[in-house]
Amino acid sequence: MKAVTDADFETAVLKSDKPVLVDFWAEWCGPCRMIAPVLEEISKEHGDKLEIVKLNTDENVGTAGKYGIMQIPNLLVFKDGEVVKQILGAKPKAALLRDLQEFIA
Numbered sequence: 001m002k003a004v005t006d007a008d009f010e011t012a013v014l015k016s017d018k019p020v021l022v023d024f025w026a027e028w029c030g031p032c033r034m035i036a037p038v039l040e041e042i043s044k045e046h047g048d049k050l051e052i053v054k055l056n057t058d059e060n061v062g063t064a065g066k067y068g069i070m071q072i073p074n075l076l077v078f079k080d081g082e083v084v085k086q087i088l089g090a091k092p093k094a095a096l097l098r099d100l101q102e103f104i105a
Contacts, residue, residue: 001043004053006062012053014081019103020051024067024074026058031090032073038093046104050077077103 004012004022013020023039025032036054043052057064057072067076067083077085077100087099097104 001040002051002053004055004060006060009055009060009063013078016051016078018049018051019077019079019084020053021100021103022076022078023052023054024057024064024069024072024076025054026056026072028058029072035073035090035096038096041093042096042100042104046100050100050103079103 001023002012013022021039023032023035025036039052039054042050055063057069071088073088073090075087076083077087085099085103087096091099
């Protein structure tokens with residue numbers, strides 16, 4: 001999974017030609033570390049339909065602030081430059097796949 005920053009967020013996420021799930025996370029966040037391998041698996045299995053990227057909220061406060069990220073992990077799915085889905089908190093893989101079904105089917 002690729003890391004994005006304030007500097008390349010627009011190009012990597014908002015201008016992407018396919019849906020992009022952005023994992024807003026931080027180094028100190030335990031649930032963020034728990035969900036990371038699950039997102040990695042989903043990325044490998046469904047990367048052709050849904051791109052998954054990570055954005056460190058401590059290092060990229062501009063983007064995190066713009067999207068009102070108050071708690072993490074916070075997953076936002078962007079399509080055509082707009083937020084189309086929000087998933088809060090760490091979830092098991094099966095639950096995440098259900099939440100993302102419309103983007104990976």
